[in-house]
Amino acid sequence: MRNLTLLTDLYQLTMLNGYFEKNIHEDIVVFDMFFRKNACNGGYTIVCGIDQFVDYINNLHFSDEDLEYLKSLNLFSDKFLEFLKDFKFTGDIYAVPEGTVMFPNEPIVTVKAPLYQAQLIETALLTIVNFQSLIASKASRVCFAAQGDPVFEFGLRRAQGPDAGTYGARAAVIGGCSATANVLAGKMFDIPVIGTHAHSWVQKFDTELEAFQAYSDIYPDKCLLLVDTYNVLESGIPNAIKVFDEISKKGYKPLGIRIDSGDLEYLSKEAKKILDKAGYTDLRITASNDLDEYTISNLKSEGATINSWGVGTKLITSADSPSLGGVYKLAASYKGDILEPKIKVSEDPEKINNPGYKKVVRIYNENNKAEADLIMLHDEKIDDTNPLTVFHQTYTWKTKTFRKYKIRELLEPLYLNGECQYNRRSVLEIKDYVKSELNTIWTQYKRILNPQVYKVDLSQNLWDLKKNLIDSKKFL
Template sequence: MQTNLALFTDLYELSMAQAYFDEAMTEKAVFSLFVRRLPSRRNYLLACGLDTVLDYLENLRFEEEDIAYLASLGKFSERFLDYLRDFRFSGSVYAVPEGTPVFANEPLLEVEAPLLEAQIIETFVMNQMHVQTVLASKAQRLVTAAEGRPVIDFGPRRMHGVDAALKAARAFYIGGVAATSNVLAGKVYQVPVAGTMAHSYIQAHDDEREAFRNFVHLYPNTILLVDTYDTLEGVRRAIELSETLGEEFKIRGVRLDSGDLLKLSREVRQLLDQAGMSHVEILVSGGLDEDKIADLVAAQAPIDGYGVGTSMGVSQDAPDLDIAYKLCEYAGKGRLKLSTGKPILPGRKQVFRVSDQGEFQQDVIARVDEDQPGRPLLEAVMQEGKRLEAGRVSLESARAYASEQLASLPDSVRAIRPPESPYSVKISSRLSDYQKEVEDRVQESMEVV
C-alpha cells in the first residue's frame, strides 16, 4: 500500500502553487471545507476523517523520487522543485470534532496557512473528509434503524479499494457500528472484529451436520450459517447436534443470509425456543439497508443483530456529497465566488450550536470573532503544523462523543425519514453584511477598466 502521499494531489494544485511561488504570493490564506447541500436522504452528516487529515499534514514530505517524477513532467522550475524539497505544512487547522452532526454550508474544517501550503493539500483533505463523512453518516442511519441491535460491517470485499475499506471501518465505528469483518482495520484501528463462516465452508463438506460439528468443536460459542441449502432444515440439524452432543455443542447464534428474513426469523425463533435454545441469537445479513432493517424492527422480527455489506460500504443511496474546499480569505481580505448556486461565506468562521434543555435547536454560522449564544463547534486542532491536544482524540472517544451528540438531535432530525421541518441553520447578520461587502468589492474590481 502506498504510504508516501505527497503526490496524491491534482496536477493543477501544483501548477497553481508554482504560479503563486513565482508571483511571491506567500501571505496567509484561509480555505473552508463544507458541504453545499445535503443529499435528499440525509437529515444531517456526521463529520469524520479529521484524524487522518492531521496525520497527513504532520508528515507531508516530498521525497527525492517525487521530485524526480515532477521534474520529468517538464512543467516545474528547479527553484520551485527546491521549494518542494523543503516543504513542510506550517499552518493551522480549525475543525469540528469527529462525530459532530453537521449541516449544509457549515465548515467541517478551515485551514489557515501560507497560500501555497493550503492549496497543495486540497485534494487529500477533500478526499479523506469526504469518504469518511459519507460512510460515517450512512452507518449512523443503519444504527438508528436497528434501534439498539448491533450492526456489523460485512462490506470490505465490495468497497472501492483497500484504503476506502480500511477508512470505512473506522468511520463506521464512529457512526456506531459494533464491529467489522475487516481484520486489517482491527489491527490498525483496534476496531472489534467479527465473523465466523461463509457458505463455502459448508459446501466443502459432504454433510452439513459434519460441517457444523467440526466448526463448533474448533470454535465453541460460535455463530452458524444455516441457509446454505434449506434454512429450517439447517436449524433442525443444529438442534439435533445440540441434543446429541449436549454441552459439547455450544453455539451463540445462527445467521440467515437470504430469503424472507421476517418469516424465516420467526420460524427459526420458534424452532429454537421449542428446543430449549432460547439463548441462541438470530443474526441476519444479505442485501440489507436502513429501510429493510427499519421494516424488520417495526414488524418485531426476532432478530438480534444485522450484518450489512454493500449498501453501507459504498453508501449506495448517497455515495457522494457536494463537498467543497474553497478560498475564503487571502492577505487579510475576504474572498468569494459569484458563480450561481455556489456561494462562499468569506473569512474565517465559527458555528454556534444553540440548545434548549439538552436538545439542539439551531445553528448560527458567524464570523470567527463574533460572540453568539450557544456552543462554538470549531476548535483549534493544529498550529504551526503540529497537532494540539484537541487534535489528539482516541477512536473510542470520538465514538462516544458522536453517540452523545446524536442523542441531543431532535428525534425528527435523527430519524432516517425526512423531517417535516429541517434543522435550522442561520447566517449571522455580521457575516451576511461582510459577504455583501466582499461581493461589492469584487463587483467593483470587475468594473475597473
C-alpha cells in the same frame, strides 16, 4: 506511514507553481471545507477522518522520488521544485472534533496558511474526510434503523479498494457499528472484529450436519451457524438444533444462527418458531444480504425476528448515495494586513460560499439539545447573558430568539503556526462521543426519510458582509 503528498490534483501544483512565479505564494489565505448537502440524504452528517488528515499533514513532504516525477512532467520551474524540497505546513488549522454532528454550509475545517500550503492540501483533505464522514453517517443511519440491535460491518469484499474497506470499517464503528469483519481494520484501529464461517465451510464437508459439528468442536463457546447453504428451514435450522443440543449437553451455550439469503422476514419468523420450540429462545438471529437502513426499517416494522444485523455492500459504499460532496473554498485573503473576504458567485444560489474568516457556534437549550447553529466572523463574540436572536438566511423575517441557552464553539485548533494541537483519541472514544453528539440532536433530524432541516444561520455581520460582496460587482 504512507507518503500521500502527491495525493492531489495536478492543478493544485500548477497553481502552486504559478503563485510561486508571481511571488504571491506566501500570502496568507483562509479556506473552508464544508458540504452543501448532508450525507446519505439525511438530516445531519458525522464528521470523520480527522485522525487520518492529521497523519497526512504530519507526514507532508516531497521525497526526492516525488520531485523527480514532478520534474519529468515538464510543467514546473527548477526553482519551484527546489522550493518544494523544504515544504512544511506552518499555518493554522481549525477543525471540529472527529465525530461531531454537523450540517450543510458550516465550516468543518478552516485553514489559515500561506497560499501555497493551503492550496496543496485541498484534495487529500477532501478525499480523506468526505469518505469517512460519508460512511460514519451511513452507519449511524443503519444503527438508528436497527433500534439498538448490534450492527456488524461486513462490506470489505465490495469496498472501493483496500483503504475504503479499512478506513470505511473505522468510520462504520465510529458511526455506531459494534464490530467489523475486516481483520486489518481491527489491527490498525483496535476495534472489535467478528466472524464465524462461510458457505464454503459447509460445502467442504460431506453433509451440513458434519460441517456444523466440526465447527462446534472447535468453537463450542462461539457457536453461531450459517444455516442457508442448502435450505434454511428444512436443513439448516434442524441441523443447527442438533448441534446446539450436543454442545448444550457439554455445558456450552449456543450463540445463534445467521441467514444470508432468501426472504429474511419469513425465514427469521419461522426460524424463531422452530428454535423457540426446541427451547432456544434467546439466540442471536443474524441476518445479512444487501441490507441498509431502509430494508432494516422495513423488516423491523414487519416484525422480523432478527436481532443482529450484518451489513455489507450498501454500508461500506453508502450505495444509494456514494459520495459526500464536501468542498474547499477560498474565503479570505490578506492583502498586507487587511483581510479581504472572498466569494465564488454562481447562478445556483446554494453554490455561493460564505466569505470571510469564520467560526461556528452551536446553541443548546437547558436540556442540552441543539437548537440552531450560527456561523459568525472569527472575532465576533456572543454575550450569553443576553437573549440571542437568529434569522433565516433567505427568509430573513423568520427569526428565533433564545433566552436560556448555552453556546459552544465547534471549531477547535488542530494546528497553530504549524504546531499540531491534536489530542488523539481511540476509535472507541470517538464512537462514544458520536453517541453523545447524537443525543443532543432531536429525533426529527435523525429520521431516515425526509428529516427536518436543522437551523444554520449567519450572524448579522456575516450576512451583511456576504450581501455587500454579492452586490458589489467589483470582483468581476
